[in-house]
Amino acid sequence: MSMRPAGDGELPGETVRVARAAFPKGSLAIRLRDEVGVLFTDEQFADLFPSRGRHAWSPGRLALVLVLQFVEGLTDRQAAEAVRARIDFKYALGLELDDPGFDFSVLSEFRDRLAGTDGGRRVMDGVLAAARERGLLKSSGRARTDSTHVLSAARELNWLEMVAETLRAALNVVARDAPDWLADVAEPDWFQHYATRIDDTRFPASRAKRAEVAERIGRDGVRLLAAVFDPRSPDGLRDLDKVEVLRQMWVQHFHLVEGEVRRRDPKDRPPGATRLVTPYDTDARGSVKREIMWDGYKVHFTETCEPDAPNLITNVTTTVATVQDRSMAETIHSQLAARDCLPAEHWVDAGYPTAPALVSARRDHGIALHGPIQADNSAQTSAEGGFAQDAFTIDWNKQQAACPGGHTSTTWSERLSQRGQPVLRVVFSASDCRPCTMRQACINTPNAIRPRELRLRRQDEHHALHTARAEQQTAAWKERYRIRAGVEGTMSQAVLRCGLRRSRYRGLAKTSLQHQLTGAAINLARIDAHLIDTPRARTRISHFAALRPADQKTASGAKCPAPN
Structure with missing residues (x-):
């Protein structure tokens, strides 16, 4: 599939006439096209397509469709139908009224191309470039960052379900590629235990009997691996993805004790950063933060926070769930520098600032990193x-x-x-x-x-740490730190409007793409709110909390501007 440029970007006259008549007050898609113009061009994505082959639908338009899809929370089918049937989408995309659009599967294919090249950053950069060109992005003032947990697209499994489903998935892919060979190798009871989804199985309630089931699953997995890695097995079986997942899962959770397969002791398993939690999303990891336990990922949002401009997200970083916030400050600053979006002041919560981060932020990027420093707990x-x-x-x-x-x-x-x-x-x-x-x-x-x-x-880190601790005891710093609380509203907006809490896709690359599109979608919504002068909401305070005496109010409980 090759790329053919979409044209000069001019709006068809009939599309303009009908859109103006149907939307006399405008809509988000129409206003963005009028005020911001063409966000993405086909040339920005030219390297994703070969030079020869069947012509692809305009990638610049597809990129805009993906962002609008997240703005409105649409599925692929609904987004493709909107391009085909909605006048405001045709206006934003510069299409003729009789343009038939595309099949919904095109969006999935285009996401695959973007995910393979970290193309989500191009989409995000396109929105930021348009905002900067129109004076809506002020990146030299203040910024704030926070993170939140993201659940994997794969269903959460308990330990017994996880190992059983891993074995079932491996049996399915082997049966697809070498059915006759597997029919000869498989034990008779495998069809009883692994032919259907494991969540349809009722495991025994007794701990002893569940341990027996676990050992039986462990033995069956070892038998299958031994057969697959036998020199007489068909070529290519050991290279199958699900077979490799089975091998890793069994190494992590089982071992041989006097020739018998036994479950590993929890202390004998690998650390969470490398331990698989599901056979269907091998990038997902299990993590715990205070009372929250989840399998999946973590996303960090950085946004501007200036009173006379829309609060725009300038950076989105996705990691596996086990990566701590304390290791992310330098990564975020480097990515902001690459986008020319470095702030003078960066406000974060207690998870981010460390002595090395304080020094490197000032030395390498000229940033004053502000956040509660962990107290000396000796x-x-x-x-x-x-x-x-x-x-x-x-x-x-x-x-x-x-x-x-x-x-x-x-x-x-x-x-x-x-x-x-x-x-x-x-x-x-x-x-x-x-x-x-x-x-x-x-x-x-x-x-x-x-x-x-x-x-x-x-020495430099020692002085930075002690200076920050002393400064954070002052009333002036506590008053200024109130600005950070607004980023929590951004997280809420991303969760409620764009479905941030659970990944739509499997794997770190596609989950990262989802989060880049989420950031771009929130930026478009905020630019539109700024264009129509929608006032920012205030943080909601319950009636009882409003009665709190003034001397008991803290920075964390004070009112702060919410996102558009």
Whole structure:
């Protein structure tokens, strides 16, 4: 399938006449075409198509259809029908009234092309470029970022369902490619246990009997893998995706004990970052955040927050569920820099800021990263009258630390923290610590033989951390931090309007594409709201919460502007 440019982008006269008559007050699609113009051209997606073959439907128009689809929450069939039947869609796309549109399957094929090349960023960039050209995007002021969990498109399975469904999926693909061979290899009871969906199976309630079922499934999986990897098996079976998933799942959850297949102990399984949770979405991972447990992904939205311009999403980043927010600040800043959307101030919640992130944001991008810094939770800090790190005087030039008792450290060496971050290990002399009269306040276990030890960040990170902690105690900083709360309304808008909470597709690439299209759709909706002067809503406060005394109100409970 090759690409043929759609033309000069001029609106057909009859389409204009009928659209004006049918929509005298306009609509979102019509206003965007009038005020923003052509968002996407075919040349932007030329590399996705070969130079020869059957001509494809205009990719520039398809990109706009995908965004409008998310604006209105349409399925592929409904979006294709809207292109064929709705006048405002024809106006936005620049089509003749009698244009028959396309089959709904074209949207799925086009998404496959976009997902394979991270094309969702092109769609997002097209909306941002149009907004910047018309003065609607102000990226040098303030921005805010937050993340939320996204459920996998595959149904959540318990452990027994997961391994059984993995084996059933592998049997199905092998039966498709080598039916005669599998008919000879399969055990007679496999057809009873794995011929139908596992959720139609009623597993026993007894824990002992469920363990027997798990071991039977484990043995059956090992038998199938042994047969597939036998040199006499048909060529290509071991390369099937579902067979590889079966192999990985069995390595992660089963092992041989004295020749018998047994379930691995939970402590003997791989970490969550590599552990599969379903055979039907191998990129999805299981994660926990406070009381929320989910299988799937995590998405980070960054948006502008200026009072005289629409709050536009400038970056969307999707990761697997196990990636922590604390590791994402530098990634987000690099992506914002690539889009020329770096803010001067970046407001985030407590999950993002770390000492390295504070330093790199300022040094590499000129960004002041603001967010609650984790407090010093050492035993000395929590103890009443204890000597925390702030009580020590650090001489960075001499590479020494002085304690409140006047003694200096004897060891200064570089180490790695539990998270792999470089730290400085500063140790005092045992001969100074043992007789010290301040030992009880300095060392949380006074009877311990070891002397006092400090773990410090590098000098620039140490100063950045202490400066941020001091600044965040001021009333002025707490008042300014109220601006971050508005991004939670953006998450709500994405969930309610665009179905963000659950992925529409399987795999990280397509889920990321969905989130880029979600960001582009929210931007179009906000640009339209800005064009028709729709006022921003205020955060809803319950009648009882409104009675709270003024001295009890905090930054998190204060009112803040909601998204358009």
